[in-house]
Amino acid sequence: MKQKLESLLLHTVNALKSDGIIEHDFNPKITIERARDQQHGDFASNLAMMLAKPAKMNPRQLAEKIVALLPSDVNVTKVEIAGPGFINFFIDPNAQYQVITQIHEQGEKFGLSQVGAGKKVQVEFVSANPTGPLHVGHGRGAAYGSAVADLLTAVGFDVQREYYVNDAGRQMDILAASVWLRYLEECGEVLSFPSNGYQGDYVREIAANLRREVHNEYRHPISLVFEDIPADEPQGGDKDKHIDGLIQRAKTLLGDKQYRDVFQAGLNDILAGIRTDLSDFGVDYQQWFSERQLMDDGSIDKALERLRESGHLYEKEGATWFASSKLGDEKDRVVVRENGQSTYFASDIAYHMNKLDRGFEQIINIWGADHHGYIPRVKAAMLALGADPEKLTVLLVQFAILYRGDEQVQMSTRSGSFVTLRQLQHEIGLDPARFYYVMRKAEQHMDFDLKLATSKSNENPVFYVQYAHARVCSVLRQLSEKGFQRDIESGNSNLDKLQEPQELNLIKLLTQYPEVIQRAALQYEPHLVINYLRELAAEFHSYYNAHQFIVDDISVRNARLNLIVAVKQVLANGLKLLRINTPETM
């Protein structure tokens, strides 16, 4: 319908051109909107106001001219000029009834589209360091990222989901050292655990598993392990020097192979946990991309070589720098340290080059809001690699502040005190968790109240929407209990019996569903889907309360049943898209 009106308006614009009212080379953007207010009809266009200036006419006069030139259409019952010069379109309600049969025909496919035209898009999200289990902070990125990916798929993009595994670098070495020290404790050694190590209990479990495999083979006397290691911070030393010393010691005492085993034990265990946590949370990936692979296969060297050739690298103070300040970044960044090790940023340059080489037309990175300072340098890297930085979209997700009632829940990864995603799911359930995460705009700070999310009452929007779905199911059960049969054909031919205000509202809402999906996808805003579902559910509950569906009049009954089954279908489509369950009973 929207497209139809658009073409009608385009037609009039051309007519205005040939009348010499506006210039031939002027091509206004034709915008059609859903009217907010019922009094303003179904659709509205601001075309006259847009053209007022170039046409040198006042908007209302121009609007009249446009309306006069507008070709007629069977479905448009009335065209009005209102306010400062809006053109309002009133659509024949009978034309809208067909959405119900359309929903019945298309079923699960209703709402899907092909605007993405098979464009290759990559969505990279979560990508938390594998140094510990996922916590509730990652949950929002997981829920948001997977919803964005699912939405893009729904509108016809070819979507690839990816998790970037930071399995290299100092943090991983710290983890390996932490595992080894806990292992030594398992062997019976007594030591004071470094303040900068990973203190969570999961490290002890990994260490215990390691010991079951290798027994005491990797054991070394504690006096040797801590010999000449700089003091830890609580003892008045430097916690970084302390832990770095221990990492070095682990490498020398264990040797390459054994150190690798310890390292790998930590990585494998944690990564496996992250995978199952995400998969249980309804999040899946096509690829887990390893940072270490980039190092091992020479990708980083290759990327740096490319930057060097194009003159974007220089040496200073023994390190290699990327001249990103010439490409929009605040300052230049180190890519190879004085000690010869490449930085995390160097990996990221290589990673993005790799993404480009894989042929993605759009690259979407979903990052925590604390990484926003990172965007200019990555865009600079893309420019330097000769790519269009517009191909990269970085979506920032704000942290969620967790509450239990009025109490704020404090968290810190390093100290090991945090609520894991798994605990959250266990405490409040999968559906509320996903629903709550996605309910808010991603860049908004969010208060996440655990108490509210678990409450099974009307305060809880998840249950509200699911209940609408269950209610339709319940009506259908009642129908057969009362010995009635649904006659879909009869319902379809009697849709014009649906004249109650709630019925017309519901039908209007149903016609909007595909537009909502499209907008939510293109704007990366899944919360629009949630808002829509809440609205649809509210209208349905209102209808339910005002009217009986199972009435004696066969034609009205079947028409109403077709309507509510269509509502059920759309609720299910929306919920499934967000990977939220659609219960038949509550």
Place this chain on the structure above:
RNA sequence: GUCCCCAUUGCAUAACUGGAUAAUGCAGUCCCCUCCUAAGGGAUAGCUGGCGGUUCGAGUCCGUCUGGGGACGCCA
């Protein structure tokens, strides 16, 4: 100190990206079960941080001030 983000009713958030009378849920007040689950429905009151600017039109864009959060390592 420099830079970025945020500010909407008592609370939590919307507002089709510049459109018409700013919406929704809680909480408040009042009402509705001889009726397909009241886990529901109906009614009622209340909001764009301050000051300028851009324009036919501003919660939305620009400037400035105030108040909150974050980023500024050869960390990841």
